[in-house]
Amino acid sequence: MSAGTTKLNVTVTDVVAVNELVKRFHFERTDGEYLPTFSGGAHVVVEMRDNDRTRLNPYSLMSSPLNTRDYTISVRRDDSGRGGSLFMHNHVKRGMEMVISYPVNLFSLDLRAKKHLMIAGGIGITPFLAQTAQLAASSGSFELHYTCRTEALGSYTEALRERYGNRVHLYYDDRNERIPLDRLFATQPLGTHIYVCGPEGMIRWVRDTAAQHGWPNEMVHYEHFAAPQPGKPFDVTLALSKKEIRVGEDQSLLEAMEAAGIDPPYLCRGGVCGQCETNVISHDGTFKHNDHWLSKEEHCSGKKIMPCVSRFEGRSLVLER
Amino acid sequence: MGINFRKETFRDDFTFKNSPEQVRRFPFPFNEDAYMYAVNIEPHVPGPKNSVFEHLIDVDEHYVSEMQDRAMVLAEDPLRCQSLPHMTLAGWDLLELLMVEKAKSYPEHFELTREGDRWRWVNRPLGIDDTFTFGDVSTLPYGPMEYITRQSQGDFAVLDQRDGNLWMDAGMVTTQADWSLDFDIGMNFFEWHAPVPLAHEKGIFTRALKFLTNIQQGQPARRLNWTMTINPRLDTSPENFHKWGTDRLTVTPENVGNKVHLRVELQSFWRLPRSNALVFPIRCYLIKMDELVAQPKWARRFHRVLRDLPDELADYKGLTRYRPTVVEWLSKYDDGAPTSPGFSPD
CATH class of the missing domain: 2.40.30.10 (Translation factors)
Known part of the structure; x- marks a missing residue:
């Protein structure tokens, strides 16, 4: 490959x-x-x-x-x-x-930050495990707020508490505990950067709340790997390589291209890095855009698709691949 | 067999010249008889033996003298080397990259021994043997970026990546084609390229930025750029324009061969692992017109490129005053014969 x-x-x-x-x-x-x-x-x-x-x-x-x-x-x-x-x-x-x-x-620390305020939901804790280790070794200032469904399903909660003590704050859904975003975002020292990784709804909640509190976009970092969603099978014509392919129900368009021997560039396979962006030559049907890379205008234009996460329903789709 | 380091100067009496072997490995930048901007980027992978691409970090016969020239520039103007506070980690990344590559490619000249964080670095050409703790700034005589780039040919722009852009937040710049780190420090990719004509309209910088921000660890890339310099002067900086700007008035038909130089920059682009920053080493190679015309294909082709260069580009590169004289001189070496495709001499 x-x-x-x-x-x-x-x-x-x-x-x-x-x-x-x-x-x-x-x-x-x-x-x-x-x-x-x-x-x-x-x-x-x-x-x-x-x-x-x-x-x-x-x-x-x-x-x-x-x-x-x-x-x-x-x-x-x-x-x-x-x-x-x-x-x-x-x-x-x-x-x-x-x-x-x-x-x-694609989710780098901003090393200018005076303080790193990290917000994790569920398995979204994983990048923060590496980042906290990196910051702890260089005496960086951080605070982690981590929400899990239940205590039993909380991964690495004890290890984090043990390593970083009261820099780690835990919240459990089954106890109706919720990260106090309003209080947190209103009380950070100047130069703080916010990082969030977790389910889509949580990322939206954090970004919207930060915006309401007047945080500049440049200080709010998020990692969102949308795993490709299954969907109805669809047929695609690849004009450059002169191939007709079928995208299976639990296959992504990118995977279907790769299975046909075509290797578009990729990095994230989750709709954020932009590498696999593909031009649409013609279509008769509806796009199911699931990426975070193309703008709203591009989604509406019908001229581009991100094959790693997006799908199509309709009669015909011809791509420049 | 090691490199035979020349003793020479890049100022005052200008004793710089290339050995015949060095002329043959010169990175001639034109693959056809005309030049226009292109995003001419390719993977930075080891190239043919006895070319400047043989090793990913090239060390050549000018190494020791170039480092002495850099030390003189820094003594007069310490702001040629700057690193904003958040870039220290990138400096360590760069130190590791340059030490590892040099020790691997030139074991007779450089040696690196690592035991955990305890590193010993031996640089025989410059007579350096230092032991230090990786990551501990207090164990080196300079910051990590300054320490290693005082021992590495070429300029270094160290760029932070954030908000979908690149930021010139650190660098060592003493062998530059008329740009200033002190002026550009803290600027983003579009800001520091603002003076370049024609390329913005063609969307070149938007495409280039997209490519560069996606450079990944283990997959460096490179491109060549070029200009011309009167006298073999490395430090053609805006700060010292008063010292070299008037050199452009001294070109005569009699002295073109020795005084006029093609200046080629080998720019490479690397992702740095700990900091996620990028480093652009910008390596400068100079060749006299007398040395260049020793290769008939290069002589014909450079004559045609320079003659047909758009005026905006000639102005931007600062060639306007002496271009007619040089074109006239080169025309003697161009019989109109066709040239073969590609960079290399016939």
């Missing part, structure tokens, strides 16, 4: 059940060398060989950037998803050899 970034051959050195929904995977380089240094917030794309199909899913690195002996990721099982997390949970075992990408950071 030529698209994406340089690849790394790794071996799974451990698989740990964190709780009933989350498993942690440890990777070391198969050749015994150190892995590349990375920065907190980076992700890798994990290649999964699932019978005849290749799945490529991005996961945030959660291990300390100071330790490049191994990389760790945490995967939340999604029983109604397209199967990537189920593959990781059910098929990936210690000793297996896998291929992952070089780290890519």
